[in-house]
Amino acid sequence: MLQEVFDVIVTTLRMVVGITIIMAVFLLVSMGLSYLHGLYARGRGAAKGYTSLKTVTFGDESAVTANRFASVAAIVTIFLLWCIATGSSLIPTVLPPPFVGETEFEYTARNAQGDTDTATVFVQVYGSDAERPDKPESMPLGEGFAKNDYVQIVERRTKVLKAQNNDEGGKEDGYEVIEINGTPVTREETVPFGKGEIYMTKQGSLSVRPSTGLTMEALYLPPPEKVWSSFITLNKEGYQGVGLWENVFWSLIRVVIGFSLGCLFGIPLGFAMGLNSWLRGWFDPIVEFMRPVPPLALIPLVIIWFGIGEQGKISLLFLAALWIMTIAARAGVSGVNISKVHAAYSLGATRRQLLSKVILPNSLPEIFTGARVAMGVCWGTVVAAELVAAEKGAGKMIIAASKFSLTDIVIIGIIIIGVIGYGIDVLMRMAENKLVPWKGRG
């Protein structure tokens, strides 16, 4: 227990170092570009308008607007870092790539009689996504008792070679490889050779490790062009028989239905709680209890109750949206300025008219804020629910792909999920500006 806690602390500290380094690199690039942009913008009258005349800008939030150039530059920077880290073919090589191609090394062996002889090992390293090349028909075995060998290795992988197997007397006791390229070697020792290194195992075999370079393996992070080509294929053929957009469509349809149900019941519930003491008391414990329960924690229960079909997921999203909308509507009612209510009654409004003409429109800004939050939560929840159990959906697609180490599909899925989540928020904000233009200006 104590050891585990200690390990967690060590991991955390290592993460702090790692995050600091990543942030530092990113910020250094940012500072450099900021300086260059400053040089470019100077003398061009880039800043115009009232804000540009403010002398106090540090601390004045209204004077801080997002620099669009910086936003674009940040995206380009991330893309470039991605290209560099994966050794993308879109940009010139920055980090050394893993070795691919043909190379060779010599080994010197001593047989049981104490004679020595040298032979060559031909190494062919081929790319992980390339076909395995054919072995040469014939290969000169060389003279002497040590015979030449030939080995094929996938890039970044290691292969154990028993070089002595085809040597004359290689299986006798006392037969030993003693040098690699003229460097003495003993068991459990590593010796470099031209394009990598060789480790001699306990049993005296040679473990050939071609140089892995510094770029990331596609298994962990595929280069952009590979992701793009997978995207094209995915778009055409889908994954596991389900089209890419069909997956996205199913996720969206669940969100829309679950969210709509949440609004349909949550808003009246919130109004009821805002307008009636008994109903507020009645629903208060339920709402206050359910509000802090993350929807994800309900997934197991929902699966037990409804199975993995659509009903389960829609119920989950309904529950995710319901409490948010209830609380938003309740806040909307309590946010009505009492003067407005008094004014409406003095002008002869009935209760029903007050509800539809004053309280409902007056709580729209709050309801929209709640709806934006609810939509975000629903979108996150649907993806998580699909990760657990689903037949179709964006989450299902990425979890299935991850089981087959199809990192490119996982990344495509994540990008699409992010873009759609952002798109939903933009649409909600546009609807908000259109429908409640008085928000924040009352």
Added chain:
Amino acid sequence: MTGLVIDDVSMTFELPNGGNVEALKNINLQINEGELLSVLGPSGCGKTTLLNILAGFLAPTDGTMSMNGHAITGPHSERGMVFQQGALFEWMNVAKNIGFGPKMKGTPQAEIDAKVTELLGIVGLQDFAEKMIYEMSGGMQQRVALARCLANDPDIILMDEPLGALDALTREKMQSLVLDIWKKTGKTIILITHSVEEALLLGERLLVMAPRPGRVHKEYNLPFAEMGVGADLREVKRHPDFGPKRDEILSMIWDMEEEIMGRTESA
């Protein structure tokens, strides 16, 4: 009996700590039709409470009120209210705000439109019918509030510091407007204010209230409102009686505040 009758009204709040606040004590008042009454007093004298009781938003702990012979039990469109600010409906444009009352009563749209046009003229907002509330200045918003109240054709208009949030210049214009409306429509108006000048200018009758318990301290009958109709209000302020009256009332309120402060300090 016509007009508004306040018969021995008292209002006592219970405090959470068990104490009592006598916001109003034994108020007796008769307000006749067409009267312009201004109510003045230091903060805490219960003038807003009194107005809320008249409007029907609060029930007094004691006493009764009647309007044109029937008891006041809740808000009613016969008693229009103009609030300090924030009571307009931001989701409606100016015309819809003004037409709200008639619309709630189911008045035909053509009739509402005619009424709204007429009222826009009275408050000087002819060109602003389609504007949204949040696009207008504070003074214009209060004009809309006045028009909205008038659209319902109430028997009495209750004004709760309607000009309190306006700057001095706008305020002066609005004071003239209130006088104009009073004269043109002949409505009974009760106006609460904490400005002595405003109370003098806009009160045919002026009540000075005193706090703890909230009560009517002194009552004046004044000629200035009548003079101010259609005239320059600055002219009225230069009237030889105006300055002394203002100073008298100011020192009266000053004394009340001193008394409260003294009492608080000794307590």
